[in-house]
Amino acid sequence: MTIQDLQQALADFAAEREWEQFHTPKNLAMALAGESGELVEIFQWLTPEQSAQVMQDTERAGQVREEMADVLAYLLRLADVLDVDLEQALAQKIETNRRKYPVHLARGRADKYTQLGE
Amino acid sequence: MTIQDLQQALADFAAEREWEQFHTPKNLAMALAGESGELVEIFQWLTPEQSAQVMQDTERAGQVREEMADVLAYLLRLADVLDVDLEQALAQKIETNRRKYPVHLARGRADKYTQLGE
Amino acid sequence: MTIQDLQQALADFAAEREWEQFHTPKNLAMALAGESGELVEIFQWLTPEQSAQVMQDTERAGQVREEMADVLAYLLRLADVLDVDLEQALAQKIETNRRKYPVHLARGRADKYTQLGE
Amino acid sequence: MTIQDLQQALADFAAEREWEQFHTPKNLAMALAGESGELVEIFQWLTPEQSAQVMQDTERAGQVREEMADVLAYLLRLADVLDVDLEQALAQKIETNRRKYPVHLARGRADKYTQLGE
Numbered sequence: 001m002t003i004q005d006l007q008q009a010l011a012d013f014a015a016e017r018e019w020e021q022f023h024t025p026k027n028l029a030m031a032l033a034g035e036s037g038e039l040v041e042i043f044q045w046l047t048p049e050q051s052a053q054v055m056q057d058t059e060r061a062g063q064v065r066e067e068m069a070d071v072l073a074y075l076l077r078l079a080d081v082l083d084v085d086l087e088q089a090l091a092q093k094i095e096t097n098r099r100k101y102p103v104h105l106a107r108g109r110a111d112k113y114t115q116l117g118e
Numbered sequence: 119m120t121i122q123d124l125q126q127a128l129a130d131f132a133a134e135r136e137w138e139q140f141h142t143p144k145n146l147a148m149a150l151a152g153e154s155g156e157l158v159e160i161f162q163w164l165t166p167e168q169s170a171q172v173m174q175d176t177e178r179a180g181q182v183r184e185e186m187a188d189v190l191a192y193l194l195r196l197a198d199v200l201d202v203d204l205e206q207a208l209a210q211k212i213e214t215n216r217r218k219y220p221v222h223l224a225r226g227r228a229d230k231y232t233q234l235g236e
Numbered sequence: 237m238t239i240q241d242l243q244q245a246l247a248d249f250a251a252e253r254e255w256e257q258f259h260t261p262k263n264l265a266m267a268l269a270g271e272s273g274e275l276v277e278i279f280q281w282l283t284p285e286q287s288a289q290v291m292q293d294t295e296r297a298g299q300v301r302e303e304m305a306d307v308l309a310y311l312l313r314l315a316d317v318l319d320v321d322l323e324q325a326l327a328q329k330i331e332t333n334r335r336k337y338p339v340h341l342a343r344g345r346a347d348k349y350t351q352l353g354e
Numbered sequence: 355m356t357i358q359d360l361q362q363a364l365a366d367f368a369a370e371r372e373w374e375q376f377h378t379p380k381n382l383a384m385a386l387a388g389e390s391g392e393l394v395e396i397f398q399w400l401t402p403e404q405s406a407q408v409m410q411d412t413e414r415a416g417q418v419r420e421e422m423a424d425v426l427a428y429l430l431r432l433a434d435v436l437d438v439d440l441e442q443a444l445a446q447k448i449e450t451n452r453r454k455y456p457v458h459l460a461r462g463r464a465d466k467y468t469q470l471g472e
Contacts, residue, residue, distance in 0.1 A: 001205050003121070009212055017219060018226040022281045026161040026169035026384075029154075030280040032189070033387045036147075036154035037273015040394070043144040044266035045258045045464035048401065051144035055200055065202055068193065069211035071150070072204055075189055082173055084183055086190055087119050093187035094127055101135060108136040110399035140399045148262075148398040151269045155391015158276070162384035163346035163376045166283065228281035237441050239357070245448055253455060254462040262397040262405035265390075268425070272383075272390035279380040287380035291436055301438055304429065305447035307386070308440055311425055318409055320419055322426055323355050329423035330363055337371060344372040 003087060007080045010073055028078040035070040042067065121205060125198045128191055146196040153188040160185065239323060243316045246309055264314040271306040278303065357441060361434045364427055382432040389424040396421065 014020055042063055043051050055061040079086045100113035109116065132138055160181055161169050173179040197204045218231035227234065250256055278299055279287050291297040315322045336349035345352065368374055396417055397405050409415040433440045454467035463470070 001209075006205065006208060013212060013215070016221050017224045019224075019228070021226070022228045024166040024169050025172055026164055026166050027280055029158045029161045029169075030276050030380075030384060030387075033151075033154040033158040033384075033391070034273045034277035034280055036151040036189075037270045037276070037387070040147045040151040040266050040273070041270035043147045044263055044270055046144055048142040048144050051142050051147075052199075054143055055202075064200065065207040066211060068197060068202055068204060069207040071154075071189070071193055072208050073211060075186065075193070079186060081170075082182065084173075084186055086186060087124065089183040089187040090124060090190050091119075091127075093184060093191065094131060097131070103134050106135045106137075108139070110137070110140045144266075145398055148266060148269075148394050151266075151273070152391045152395035152398055155269070155388045155394070158384050158391070159388035162381055162388055237445075242441065242444060249448060249451070252457050253460045255460075255464070257462070258464045260402040260405050261408055262400055262402050265394045265397045265405075269387075269390040269394040272387045272425075276383045276387040279383045282380055284378040284380050287378050287383075288435075290379055291438075300436065301443040302447060304433060304438055304440060305443040307390075307425070307429055308444050309447060311422065311429070315422060317406075318418065320409075320422055322422060323360065325419040325423040326360060326426050327355075327363075329420060329427065330367060333367070339370050342371045342373075344375070346373070346376045 003076065006072075007076045010077050011080055014077070023077055023081055025078060025082055028074050028081065032071060032074040032078060035067055035074060039064070039067040039071060121194065124190075125194045128195050129198055132195070141195060141199055143196060143200055146192050146199065150189060150192040150196060153185055153192060157182070157185040157189060239312065242308075243312045246313050247316055250313070259313060259317055261314060261318055264310050264317065268307060268310040268314060271303055271310060275300070275303040275307060357430065360426075361430045364431050365434055368431070377431055377435055379432060379436055382428050382435065386425060386428040386432060389421055389428060393418070393421040393425060 014023055042054070042060065046054065054064060075086070078084075097113075101116065105116040106113075132141055160172070160178065164172065172182060193204070196202075215231075219234070223234040224231075250259055278290070278296065282290065290300060311322070314320075337352065341352040342349075368377055396408070396414065400408065408418060430440070432438075451467075455470065459470040460467075
């Protein structure tokens with residue numbers, strides 16, 4: 001399935017339930033933030049090492065998948081109602097970051113680009 | 119580009135910079151929450167009506183695209199390191215929600231499924 | 237009760253349960269983000285007008301109080317473990333914002349300070 | 355300063371700038387989520403150990419204080435416009451959690467109360 005197919009499925013789902021009235025960009029951005037919050041909660045008390053093993057617990061794995069699907073759903077809906085081409089936006093972002101974080105300066109460092117090259 | 123292609127591009131980007139060490143699921147979930155927060159900030163003082171016009175302001179439109187790309191990037195990275203099939207997770211979620219929110223009960227209502235059918 | 241009293245109660249609660257090991261600043265910041273996400277979810281489908289009436293629904297009012305208490309609890313714990321004086325930090329912030337948002341420029345405008353005076 | 359004093363200072367600040375129109379509960383909840391997102395970003399690439407040392411870097415310490423003040427400011431404003439007594443809400447929450455997380459079951463465990471006593 002392409003991103004467009006997924007967006008169409010979500011748009012149909014909303015239209016069948018007359019939910020477009022709730023799907024303003026403002027509300028969808030809130031819903032996305034809410035789901036990201038639920039995702040982060042799964043990891044909040046885990047050590048980094050435990051977080052890498054999270055999918056080995058069946059129940060938690062299911063929660064992770066659900067919350068990630070929710071984040072994706074709202075992100076796709078938001079892109080749809082705002083007519084944002086997500087693939088293009090991401091490709092541009094990668095290009096921008098390629099310039100901001102040149103390999104020879106950014107290697108092995110988690111610093112923001114404004115702090116590289118110091 | 120498929121979701122897998124985008125994930126590969128992001129994985130290569132991280133590997134070239136030796137950033138895999140930072141990309142634990144815990145950290146990626148945090149980064150996703152952070153970017154969602156930046157996205158929500160764009161909309162926080164807008165009325166619902168203004169939020170629907172947000173792409174007509176060139177500067178804001180650029181910010182929206184950037185923040186959405188950031189959210190997508192971290193979501194794809196997280197799915198990659200956790201080996202989650204996002205398309206499948208979303209398809210399952212839509213199926214689940216089809217049962218939780220039957221059209222005849224959910225039409226025109228923003229209530230949680232636990233409150234439908236009352 | 238002062239902020240210090242509340243912090244002491246929360247510190248005692250954590251100590252009794254040997255939870256200090258989980259209360260790293262990183263984890264507490266995540267928990268704070270998670271609770272903020274739950275708070276935002278309560279409001280996500282409400283119109284601005286409905287959001288102003290949210291406390292008239294007893295069940296929702298209870299949820300709002302709970303989520304706000306959770307946000308406050310993690311904020312106070314984070315301030316405690318980082319030894320941040322929240323009152324002083326807020327007083328300084330208000331002072332800074334007084335300069336960034338002079339009344340004659342900011343009146344009735346929701347713009348960021350960088351866009352005032354244009 | 356009491357919580358009420360801080361709320362009064364923030365209410366005056368908003369009133370002087372005619373910002374009450376923007377301070378709907380919905381918008382304030384979004385602003386709170388946005389600031390929580392900025393706070394979590396400071397910690398996202400840090401190890402738990404590094405996060406515990408975050409205040410030793412003067413620049414980062416200043417950022418932490420600022421973001422925490424922002425979170426507190428929006429939380430206090432939201433409580434004010436919703437007429438929520440934050441202290442009371444937190445005291446009740448602590449009482450509830452005392453029952454949900456009895457010491458003999460919760461000691462040294464980060465599990466949710468629904469998973470204790472298994």
